[in-house]
Amino acid sequence: MTSYKAPLRDMRFVLHELLHAPDLLAQLPGYEDASGELLDQVLEEAARFCENELHPLNRVGDEEGCSWEEGEVRTPTGFKEAYRKYVQAGWPSLGGDPQYGGQGLPYVLGNNVSEMLDSANMAWAMYPGLSQGAYRSIHSHASEDLKQTYLPKLLSGEWTGTMCLTEPHAGTDLGLLRTRARELDDGSYAVTGTKIFISAGEHDFAENIVHLVLARIEGAPQGVKGISLFIVPKFLVKEDGSLGERNTVMCGSIEHKMGIKGSATAVLNFDDARGYLVGQPGKGLAHMFTMMNGARLGTALQGLGVAEASYQNALAYARDRLQMRAPVRARPDESADPIIVHPDVRRMLLTMKAYNEGARALSRWLALQLDVEHAHPDAGVRADAADLVALLTPVAKAFMTDNGTLAANLGMQVLGGHGYIREWGMEQFVRDARIAQIYEGTNGIQALDLLGRKVLGDGGQKLQKFGALIQAFLQEHEGNGRLKEFTEPLGATLQQVRDTTMLVGGRAMQNPDEANGAAVDYLRLLGHLTYAYLWARMASASLDKEGDFYTAKLHTARFYFQKLLPETRSLVATIKAGSASLTAMPEELFAL
Template identity: 60%
Template sequence: MASYKAPLRDMRFVIFELMDCGDITTLPGYEEATPDLIDSVLEEAARFCEQVLFPLNRSGDEEGCVFDSGVVRTPKGFQEAYKAFCEAGWPGITSSPAYGGQGLPKIVNSLIEEMICSSNLSFGLYPGLSHGACVALESHGSEELKDKYLPKLVEGTWSGTMCLTEPHCGTDLGLSRTKAVPAEDGTYRITGTKIFISAGEHDLTENILHLVLARLPDAPKGIKGISLFLVPKFFVHDDNTLGARNGVSCGSIEHKMGIKASATCVINFDEATGWLVGEPHKGMRAMFTMMNTERLAVGLQGLGIAEVSYQGAVAYARERLQGRSLTGAKYPDKPADPIIVHPDIRRMLLTQRAYAEGCRAFGIWAAKHLDLRNHPDATVRQEAEEFVALVTPVVKALFTDLGSEAANLGMQVFGGHGYIREHGMEQYARDVRIAQIYEGTNGVQALDFVGRKLPADMGRLLRRFFHPVAAYIEEKSSETTLTEFIDPLNKAFTRLQQATIKIAQAGLRNPDEAGAAATDYLRLFGLTALAYLWARMAEVSLPKIGADDTDGFYVAKVGTARFFMQRLLPQTGALFSSIMAGSKSTMAFDEAAF
């Protein structure tokens, strides 16, 4: 039987010991976000996820969403869980108090999202999309739109979606055909079909607010001719009561490999009334605000699944008796040893653990910079924005790649039982697989990383990562207690620097060189970032090993850091070789021979 326990001890370690987020109260708006408050919020979120959401995970997967004549019904228990979710105030945890939100820091939301994703990924997509819609609307909507729609969106009574993809275009949104025709009353008539719309139709909220990309009649061709519109499912009167149905309908829902309790819809707009969000033809600027929020959230989906899969695998490895230890029986009183004594099982468990805990640290590192965008110093704000812009594609792609790998390792630990539904492990592998695809495939994230983030402002964004890592290596290189962590980090970082120069130079001559190296480079960057964070986690933990380490937490942290450096980080050598080999073997292959 699958189980989940929120890793609060490690969460506290990352926030308060590694990232020193206890000083978050010095930032404007976060004065009340004390460590005690943050701790109590995380404990309550853990209780809700463990006791309310996780028990619905398997049943929701088995039942799935049901589509009937344009109506979508979510699985049994989801309506009650969503009502409780809203009554507890979780939808607006980081939203502005001006619209009814609680205004808590992003570091808190990051950990809550991880817990939700671990306990019930399908459920998490409904409020997750609404949060992204809130961010986009608050950043780019008119005061009238914000006052009218944000309070209900923040409290969860209404929900939001992101409508980009069409049957003929996904990543290349410049091919979008959905039309927006101006009406005399200042609104627009939206006509077109959008596909793969998560939470596009369901029975959890009174109203659904669609953020839709469409073209005005005078729109320039390509991506520069797209505008963003808010299209509600039901019209809203001035007193915030709901009116007639808008020209929006659900044509069908997709039958998917995973996240079956999340409705993935075909949404048809038939001269639906919409309101412009932001400026005409500047829709991608506004939509990217939501997309980048969602990309960070999708990264946390990978982390959440890695954590819950690891927990399930560890519990099974302790209980499953199979064979004897290679060095002699460890449990001679039993007919066989538990499989956790076997080296290959330990390899898989430690890989899951190292990736989950490393990504958690990386996620909070990114979230802290989201919070630093509120800093009173303009320079700090700018540097925080640059850091977030740089690491967003890395968080999305790395976390979901590693999350999928961890889920498959968890299933492998179970052997044949991992392939059986009742243990829950195969659902994790199915659910997390989409995270490598939606919100821009991981290959697209890699292209964005090498094509836009690296060359931006003559490499300015890279300095936000390269400078602190280089300074840390230089500062700690003489500390012998950290040698086993700093030396591997230094080697990986040197490879990353050399690969960066290679891509920058070769990519100028031939863009295919950068394109062919993109995925390997993003992974190289990501593993180096994890190595930096694991070195820091080891540094924090080493002095605390001893009498105060009653539960062995710090011993385990250092042991996991050691495993990462010795057994996982060496991947960077192969990645470096692949990058330096160039694009010829990839691009010279005759297309007809495929």
């Protein structure tokens, strides 16, 4: 059985000492009250809930899974009760608009809380996570009437939400979707079609479920331009806000999955279900994707969350398990040493630790930039923040979830054979983490978005802004010999990224396959540049401070630069090699 303790010390380090979040938030109208003390208090509350209520249900959820019977879904033992407590404590409203009952706290705070929820119980955290996505789409685009009807209930947690995009033949390619909407006399719509892979699509947590559904209004053009966004509630809502009749959207079945088994993944059949248009016809995809950066960061956090839980339990095992003797004995009285003395076990643990702490810094930094993007009074500052968020969100989503799976696998490996046995809980982390590389846009799609749209799409302007930030940091610390072991490889990596971008950009103008074939390696290269930048900043923030925490930070930074960052050498080489070896072989020859 695993345990989990929220990494509050590191969360505070990132918020206060690395990002100086309270100072920045104080400049953002609406967030002036988000003081350092308040942030810390909320984190401690969240930690208690995650450690004591949610984590003990993590294995229960995996063992029992969800069950489906005649359209109804039963969640695992304890899940519903935990949700009741979560609602009672007011967590669903944390980041919500005060106009609709929200607490109006910054996104960067919620980002910490989400990490803890994901560490404690990723499957359970899917339910409130999806509600947040639905909340944001409605908040940004729906009419005031719809907002008044749905937002307060989503923020109170009485109702939950979903995002209904995928259809059996339309996953990545939403332009193919066939669900259709027929306008009715009263201006509402009758929605018909089948949606699959709908997380939290049916469950027993709440009295109503608010489905956000992409569909094509009859007569609308083919492709993405014909897609509109609709609210389709499970139960219709009466004028007075109370629940009316059952809408004709039914859960046809739930999927049996590799992991996150406590999360119900529904097939939803819409059969002339009553729906309400959100925003403008034909703008459905754009409206849904308003919240895409937030949703992608949410998925990125799942990579970190699960990897952090895996790290903590792998570390406990490595300090406890006696096996083999070390050259210098750590426990001379025992017949063997704890396996943490062995360099290769340390390599696995440090890889997890360095990636996790890098991921924590990246997600908090981007979350804070999202707050700046939404609330800063200066339009230029907002635009810069938006550019950084746009550039680095696909990086965070793919790099953090790829590293999350990598870390969960290392955590399992630390336990040897016991890692493969279900009761130890380490293999569940591997199975749970794995989905985050796939959904919310596969990591391959993130890479295409990054290189094609975000980097080459604007002639490298966003990338240059990020590069300027790094350059400024390097100049600021130019004379600091104690930081050189970090700043020197950071500068070299920045140069590698610039050279590689020029190279790929030039080739892509001749042949778009050159960008598509390089994208995944390029994203990983940029991921390392981002972590190198943040690790250098973390080292800088730790250098002149006393205490074990800062010593550990510097050790981990050193490990990152010496043992993980050099992956860039291979990435540069494979990018340079070009895409001909990917595209040359005729399709039929793959089968030989």
